[in-house]
Amino acid sequence: MKKVFGRTRTLRDTHTHYCPGCGHGIAHRLVAEVIDELGIRERTIGVAPIGCAVLAYYYWDLDICEAPHGRPPAVATGMKSVNPKNIVFTYQGDGDLAAIGFNETIHTANRGENITVIFINNAVYGMTGGQMAPTTLCGQVTATTPSGRNVKRYGHPIHVAELLANLPGVSFSSRVALSDIPNIMKTKQAIKKAFQVQMDGKGFSIVEILSPCPTYWRKTPVESLKFIKEKMVKTFPLGVFKECGKK
Amino acid sequence: MKSKAAKERKVLMCGNEVIGEAAVQAGCRHYFGYPITPQNELTAYMAKRMEEVGGVFLQSESELAAINMVLGASACGARAMTSSSSPGISLKQEGISYIAGMELPAVIVNVMRGGPGLGNISPSQSDYFQAVKGGGHGDYRIIVLAPSCSQELYDLTALAFDLADTYRNPVMILADGILGQMMEPVALRQINPKHVKKPWVLTGAKNRPGRRLCSLFLETGGLEKHNASLQEKYRRIKAKEVRCETYNISGAEVIAVAYGSSARLTKAAVKMAEERGIKAGYIKPITLWPFPEDVFIKEKDKNKKYLVVEMNEGQMVEDVERCVGDRKRVFFYGHAGGWIPQTEDIFKRIKKLA
Numbered sequence: 001m002k003k004v005f006g007r008t009r010t011l012r013d014t015h016t017h018y019c020p021g022c023g024h025g026i027a028h029r030l031v032a033e034v035i036d037e038l039g040i041r042e043r044t045i046g047v048a049p050i051g052c053a054v055l056a057y058y059y060w061d062l063d064i065c066e067a068p069h070g071r072p073p074a075v076a077t078g079m080k081s082v083n084p085k086n087i088v089f090t091y092q093g094d095g096d097l098a099a100i101g102f103n104e105t106i107h108t109a110n111r112g113e114n115i116t117v118i119f120i121n122n123a124v125y126g127m128t129g130g131q132m133a134p135t136t137l138c139g140q141v142t143a144t145t146p147s148g149r150n151v152k153r154y155g156h157p158i159h160v161a162e163l164l165a166n167l168p169g170v171s172f173s174s175r176v177a178l179s180d181i182p183n184i185m186k187t188k189q190a191i192k193k194a195f196q197v198q199m200d201g202k203g204f205s206i207v208e209i210l211s212p213c214p215t216y217w218r219k220t221p222v223e224s225l226k227f228i229k230e231k232m233v234k235t236f237p238l239g240v241f242k243e244c245g246k247k
Numbered sequence: 248m249k250s251k252a253a254k255e256r257k258v259l260m261c262g263n264e265v266i267g268e269a270a271v272q273a274g275c276r277h278y279f280g281y282p283i284t285p286q287n288e289l290t291a292y293m294a295k296r297m298e299e300v301g302g303v304f305l306q307s308e309s310e311l312a313a314i315n316m317v318l319g320a321s322a323c324g325a326r327a328m329t330s331s332s333s334p335g336i337s338l339k340q341e342g343i344s345y346i347a348g349m350e351l352p353a354v355i356v357n358v359m360r361g362g363p364g365l366g367n368i369s370p371s372q373s374d375y376f377q378a379v380k381g382g383g384h385g386d387y388r389i390i391v392l393a394p395s396c397s398q399e400l401y402d403l404t405a406l407a408f409d410l411a412d413t414y415r416n417p418v419m420i421l422a423d424g425i426l427g428q429m430m431e432p433v434a435l436r437q438i439n440p441k442h443v444k445k446p447w448v449l450t451g452a453k454n455r456p457g458r459r460l461c462s463l464f465l466e467t468g469g470l471e472k473h474n475a476s477l478q479e480k481y482r483r484i485k486a487k488e489v490r491c492e493t494y495n496i497s498g499a500e501v502i503a504v505a506y507g508s509s510a511r512l513t514k515a516a517v518k519m520a521e522e523r524g525i526k527a528g529y530i531k532p533i534t535l536w537p538f539p540e541d542v543f544i545k546e547k548d549k550n551k552k553y554l555v556v557e558m559n560e561g562q563m564v565e566d567v568e569r570c571v572g573d574r575k576r577v578f579f580y581g582h583a584g585g586w587i588p589q590t591e592d593i594f595k596r597i598k599k600l601a
Contacts, residue, residue, distance in 0.1 A: 003433075016533070018517070041451075041452060042451050042452060042453040042454070043450075043451035043453070044451055044452075045323070045450075047319075047447050047450060048461070049373055053341075054463055055457040055463075057457070057461065057464075060457065061452065061455050061456055061457045062451075062452055062457040063449035063450065063451055063452050063458045063459075064449075064457060064458075064459045064461075065318075065319070065322045065349075065449055065459070065460045065461070066345070066349065066459075066460065066461035066462060066463060067315060067319075068315060068341050068345050069343060071311060071312070071318075071342070074307070074311070074312040074313075074315035074316050075315045075316070075318050075319035076319060077305070077312075077316050077319060078277070078316035078317060078318060078319025078320035078321070078322075078323070078325075078327065079319040079320065079322060080319075080322045081277060081303040081305065081316070081319075081320055081325075081451070082277065082303075082319075082320050082323035082324060082325045083323060083450070086323070086450070087451075090373065103308055103309060103311075103312070104308070104309075104311070104312050106308075107307075107308035107312065128256065161433065167490075209530075229541040
């Protein structure tokens with residue numbers, strides 16, 4: 001019988017620890033497929049964040065290093081400086097990238113470090129129990145905003161992809177969503193583009209991925225996908241915010 | 248052929264620059280730093296020298312970023328260094344804990360200044376506790392080397408890289424503002440970096456499964472096992488790497504104990520005491536961790552008195568008390584806040600104890 005579908009080389013054969021309906025599994029697979037399609041597994045190094053995806057190395061058969069909370073871009077900068085031929089990427093959540101590590105994010109992007117950032121925006125802190133993230137929607141109920149995010153107290157959600165697109169060091173900045181099959185395919189294209197930008201030596205690339213967290217959105221997996229399509233994209237419009245060569 | 252003198256030319260250099268040159272000679276090609284006084288000459292020196300030798304210099308956006316750049320460079324096999332002064336070293340502690348937990352080599356220079364808080368930029372030995380007793384979170388140890396002159400800045404910086412690679416462990420150079428700013432002659436001897444195999448380095452998983460470097464151990468018993476293995480390593484370091492300079496311990500009634508800048512002044516005071524017929528000696532720890540415990544423990548004479556001289560309010564004195572085992576015979580002379588002991592005053596205290 002002809003095999004039409006299988007596990008891509010970079011994915012390990014293991015059980016998932018992620019919750020049912022979580023977006024990490026899809027995002028992990030897309031990253032792995034892109035790495036294999038580009039044929040860069042043997043020179044790729046990943047940086048895992050603090051958050052649910054700290055265990056990314058259970059799933060990717062890659063050289064991977066853990067980083068303190070928010071520091072993956074700094075760790076990646078150090079790595080890339082040793083061997084610029086390595087393809088270096090970070091995989092970070094919204095708390096990691098846009099709260100505790102925003103300084104590292106901004107400066108790494110501004111230096112135009114030739115690395116790729118895969119940014120999972122699920123609007124909550126997943127691992128610690130569903131607290132408010134910098135990307136939590138206005139009015140969204142979380143463990144630390146029981147009456148909903150109050151913009152007078154906490155301001156508005158941070159638009160990472162748009163913000164970074166303003167920096168000359170950034171060559172590619174895009175926001176995509178894991179809300180349905182067409183969008184998942186677009187997500188893969190964006191990830192591929194981001195890695196390609198790095199392979200071409202063009203500088204910093206980031207893909208912001210709107211990703212479901214059914215557990216802390218208190219929704220079913222199906223409701224969660226609907227939430228991305230109907231609510232999340234209104235706050236976080238999808239699209240490419242920057243695509244150019246490094247100036 | 249170059250003469251030995253040419254190979255070991257003596258030059259007049261600022262202490263901070265001596266550290267930088269030693270690092271370059273020891274094969275350090277990755278330096279990450281953030282400005283802070285009194286260590287800025289080191290950062291500027293590395294900016295210049297890394298350009299000359301084709302290395303990487305990067306002024307980071309913060310101390311947090313700098314230590315994590317060191318983490319990343321080290322994970323990929325480079326001899327990497329960062330430097331700072333007390334408040335900046337506090338910021339690096341998170342990264343140092345991770346580096347220790349992940350068992351990566353790293354060299355961290357602390358040119359100490361006065362604290363707590365912003366303190367001031369005067370020389371101080373305020374960070375002994377932080378350097379020696381942990382600093383960051385978790386059960387870990389870093390090797391702490393305490394130079395007391397420019398030559399030791401050079402020699403111990405070179406040693407730091409070898410020790411870091413050998414033990415896959417962070418090593419700190421604990422200097423102070425006097426040492427960093429002072430100019431004195433130093434022999435730039437040729438350094439032959441120890442080549443340590445690093446089969447754990449991340450290079451991209453070519454023809455092999457992926458490797459991981461982490462300090463997270465969630466499986467049952469995993470973290471306990473990891474800690475046991477770290478402690479075993481620390482025992483090996485304690486057994487092999489204690490360094491210490493002693494003078495006339497057996498003949499002395501009063502033994503002065505000091506490290507770094509205060510050790511220089513203390514040695515002069517001991518000499519002054521001897522010239523006046525007082526039986527005095529000294530112990531100058533060079534490794535603050537591992538602390539030269541045995542020098543104290545093996546001393547059987549229960550009448551000897553110890554005078555610990557520090558540019559702080561009494562930190563190393565606690566280790567001396569622990570090792571001597573009799574607090575009544577351990578005395579302290581020191582102040583914090585930018586105070587520097589005078590030889591005459593140390594001498595007076597030795598005389599009083601004799």
